[in-house]
Amino acid sequence: MSYKNFPMVPRVIFGRGSFNQLSEILEPKRLSINSPFIYLIDDVFRNNDGLLSRISLAYDDKIFYISTKEEPKTSQVDALVEEIILMTKERPSGIIGIGGGSVLDLAKAVSLLLTNDGGAKDYQGWDLVKNEAIYHVGIPTLSGTGAEVSRTAVLTGPEKKLGINSDYTPFDQVVLDSELTADVPVEQWFYTGMDCFIHCVESLNGSYLNTFSETYGNMAYELCKEIFLENSLSKVESQEKLMMASWHGGMSIAYSQVGVAHAMSYGLSYLLGTKHGIGNCIVFDYLEEFYPEGVKLFKEMKKIHNIELPQGICSNLSDDEFNIMINIALNLEPLWENALGKNWKQIISAKKLKELYQKM
Amino acid sequence: MSYKNFPMVPRVIFGRGSFNQLSEILEPKRLSINSPFIYLIDDVFRNNDGLLSRISLAYDDKIFYISTKEEPKTSQVDALVEEIILMTKERPSGIIGIGGGSVLDLAKAVSLLLTNDGGAKDYQGWDLVKNEAIYHVGIPTLSGTGAEVSRTAVLTGPEKKLGINSDYTPFDQVVLDSELTADVPVEQWFYTGMDCFIHCVESLNGSYLNTFSETYGNMAYELCKEIFLENSLSKVESQEKLMMASWHGGMSIAYSQVGVAHAMSYGLSYLLGTKHGIGNCIVFDYLEEFYPEGVKLFKEMKKIHNIELPQGICSNLSDDEFNIMINIALNLEPLWENALGKNWKQIISAKKLKELYQKM
Numbered sequence: 157m158s159y160k161n162f163p164m165v166p167r168v169i170f171g172r173g174s175f176n177q178l179s180e181i182l183e184p185k186r187l188s189i190n191s192p193f194i195y196l197i198d199d200v201f202r203n204n205d206g207l208l209s210r211i212s213l214a215y216d217d218k219i220f221y222i223s224t225k226e227e228p229k230t231s232q233v234d235a236l237v238e239e240i241i242l243m244t245k246e247r248p249s250g251i252i253g254i255g256g257g258s259v260l261d262l263a264k265a266v267s268l269l270l271t272n273d274g275g276a277k278d279y280q281g282w283d284l285v286k287n288e289a290i291y292h293v294g295i296p297t298l299s300g301t302g303a304e305v306s307r308t309a310v311l312t313g314p315e316k317k318l319g320i321n322s323d324y325t326p327f328d329q330v331v332l333d334s335e336l337t338a339d340v341p342v343e344q345w346f347y348t349g350m351d352c353f354i355h356c357v358e359s360l361n362g363s364y365l366n367t368f369s370e371t372y373g374n375m376a377y378e379l380c381k382e383i384f385l386e387n388s389l390s391k392v393e394s395q396e397k398l399m400m401a402s403w404h405g406g407m408s409i410a411y412s413q414v415g416v417a418h419a420m421s422y423g424l425s426y427l428l429g430t431k432h433g434i435g436n437c438i439v440f441d442y443l444e445e446f447y448p449e450g451v452k453l454f455k456e457m458k459k460i461h462n463i464e465l466p467q468g469i470c471s472n473l474s475d476d477e478f479n480i481m482i483n484i485a486l487n488l489e490p491l492w493e494n495a496l497g498k499n500w501k502q503i504i505s506a507k508k509l510k511e512l513y514q515k516m
Numbered sequence: 517m518s519y520k521n522f523p524m525v526p527r528v529i530f531g532r533g534s535f536n537q538l539s540e541i542l543e544p545k546r547l548s549i550n551s552p553f554i555y556l557i558d559d560v561f562r563n564n565d566g567l568l569s570r571i572s573l574a575y576d577d578k579i580f581y582i583s584t585k586e587e588p589k590t591s592q593v594d595a596l597v598e599e600i601i602l603m604t605k606e607r608p609s610g611i612i613g614i615g616g617g618s619v620l621d622l623a624k625a626v627s628l629l630l631t632n633d634g635g636a637k638d639y640q641g642w643d644l645v646k647n648e649a650i651y652h653v654g655i656p657t658l659s660g661t662g663a664e665v666s667r668t669a670v671l672t673g674p675e676k677k678l679g680i681n682s683d684y685t686p687f688d689q690v691v692l693d694s695e696l697t698a699d700v701p702v703e704q705w706f707y708t709g710m711d712c713f714i715h716c717v718e719s720l721n722g723s724y725l726n727t728f729s730e731t732y733g734n735m736a737y738e739l740c741k742e743i744f745l746e747n748s749l750s751k752v753e754s755q756e757k758l759m760m761a762s763w764h765g766g767m768s769i770a771y772s773q774v775g776v777a778h779a780m781s782y783g784l785s786y787l788l789g790t791k792h793g794i795g796n797c798i799v800f801d802y803l804e805e806f807y808p809e810g811v812k813l814f815k816e817m818k819k820i821h822n823i824e825l826p827q828g829i830c831s832n833l834s835d836d837e838f839n840i841m842i843n844i845a846l847n848l849e850p851l852w853e854n855a856l857g858k859n860w861k862q863i864i865s866a867k868k869l870k871e872l873y874q875k876m
Contacts, residue, residue, distance in 0.1 A: 159530065159531035159534045159537065160529070161527055161529040161689075162527065162530070163526060164524050164525060164527070164528060166524055166526040167523055167524070168521075168522050168524060169520065170519065170522070170726065170727075170728040171728075171771075177519065177521070329521075366530065366531060367530075367757060367759075368530040368760060371760045375731055375732075379731065396727035397727060400727055400731045404731065
């Protein structure tokens with residue numbers, strides 16, 4: 157048996173207002189005046205002076221605003237990398253991602269593709285990256301995805317939705333300032349929080365689980381219950397705890413994997429462009445047979461927070477379209493093996509997946 | 517407010533038998549054939565072929581066996597560093613500590629003193645280290661101290677017992693193989709496990725606590741209760757869970773501090789050479805007024821595991837000796853501030869400490 161030597165984020169700063177310390181963290185990392193810091197920022201912050209005024213741009217530093225209407229794409233990574241190469245005199249000093257999971261994953265992928273030849277799609281998979289990324293910093297403004305701590309950067313490519321999973325993917329620095337999550341709309345807060353909850357359910361019920369991942373998963377699971385079920389925390393406590401739930405939930409995947417909901421939700425994203433958080437929720441709602449306890453709690457949480465999920469999103473799909481989703485989902489073999497064990501192919505079939513998708 | 521940018525161990529491998537992967541982890545880190553790996557190994561393993569046969573020595577690699585009858589000393593670090601400098605043609609490729617907290621702290625300190633001038637005592641304190649350490653690896657064979665994940669290396673010096681606290685202190689790599697803890701005698705298992713439990717009580721009840729540290733502390737606290745109170749786990753489960761409790765307990769100190777028990781136990785260690793684990797237990801047993809719930813649980817755990825603590829270790833001390841212990845303890849200002857708040861000097865006095873020590 158060979159165990160994974162897991163890469164952890166080597167620096168983390170936690171606290172309300174810690175975003176104020178960003179310049180002081182970055183400045184020692186500047187390689188030269190020709191080597192800028194590149195900021196990828198969710199474009200919801202485009203006019204947010206409260207945030208932008210605290211970013212000090214010097215020399216050739218540049219901000220790219222990122223639309224997150226769609227899931228991040230390999231082509232988007234390639235275009236950003238090309239633009240950065242053309243505009244910079246020297247390799248950048250660092251990439252700073254400020255946003256939700258989409259922006260964080262883009263930042264990770266861009267930092268990898270600046271030191272690795274070819275296109276982002278060439279690295280979708282496990283351990284295909286050859287060279288260390290450039291210095292990259294993750295600053296979540298949404299809690300739940302675990303992207304701030306994971307060794308993957310999930311992208312939709314021409315042929316598949318799949319992460320760039322590698323030891324070089326994790327951020328070199330993370331800033332956990334829960335104040336940045338204060339203005340998230342309630343639906344997005346719920347969907348992204350449920351990404352964490354579903355991570356935990358899938359990890360804790362998976363065959364890959366070991367004690368390392370179990371302890372992180374349990375902690376995040378309990379925090380999610382406290383936040384979404386008990387619903388008695390102050391706003392600040394809730395923001396801080398969800399930020400930590402996301403962090404620990406991401407760590408619980410270290411020696412584990414996600415499962416059925418994530419596999420099927422990748423199918424929805426690939427075909428329909430469904431965003432990851434809501435896609436997970438749409439799928440998870442129908443997975444009682446795989447995760448009875450988790451789905452029961454999820455339905456209670458939905459009710460408490462008056463969340464209405466879209467219905468019938470698969471009702472007008474053709475057989476070819478169903479097959480595309482099913483193939484995307486079934487190709488995620490580690491997720492199925494984790495969820496259902498080594499003999500998963502005897503449990504799950506294209507027919508079964510189609511029946512499930514048809515309900516959604 | 518300025519938050520600490522906390523350094524985390526950047527690589528961790530977890531699993532029973534993961535120690536077998538040590539050579540494969542180290543080999544890419546070898547700088548040259550003249551640049552050896554130096555192993556510091558607890559001398560209880562001196563004739564343990566099961567462990568030693570899995571360490572592959574090449575070129576000038578060398579093992580130093582470390583007696584842990586006494587707490588690690590600054591003079592011991594200096595002597596090791598001198599011997600290593602004299603015997604090596606080039607700076608070592610790495611220091612590998614295999615043992616309990618004492619050996620791990622020695623390994624951290626030696627790796628720091630190989631790149632920083634002067635003696636170990638010059639760096640006892642907070643953030644006094646100037647240069648990065650050489651590559652250093654921690655492999656705990658006892659669970660509870662948190663030394664595998666902390667940013668301190670606690671040493672007894674000529675004037676004080678105090679850690680080398682710095683961003684360069686944490687290990688570059690940790691191997692968490694709970695099989696290595698299988699042969700620990702029950703008293704040592706208990707005392708070291710209680711180090712973790714007491715960490716958590718002190719961190720969770722401290723004024724420095726924030727949500728980051730709280731979530732780690734809660735997880736470790738719950739694990740300790742499961743292991744030592746419920747007492748229904750298999751041996752393997754118990755070993756794995758205590759290894760994770762130690763890890764998370766160590767992380768809970770990131771934005772927190774230990775408290776009264778640690779401060780007073782440092783006094784005992786300095787004057788009487790009491791080992792850290794048992795010293796914490798001796799002190800904690802008399803701290804109901806500071807930690808009522810924690811001390812109550814501790815007494816139950818002692819009973820369940822038939823642990824008899826030494827009594828009367830301070831009964832023959834002179835006033836001068838009491839004063840030495842009291843001064844060592846009171847000088848640990850951050851610990852008292854964490855435990856009792858900013859006005860701790862109005863709550864605790866030399867007289868109060870003497871009364872407490874006299875009971876022990």
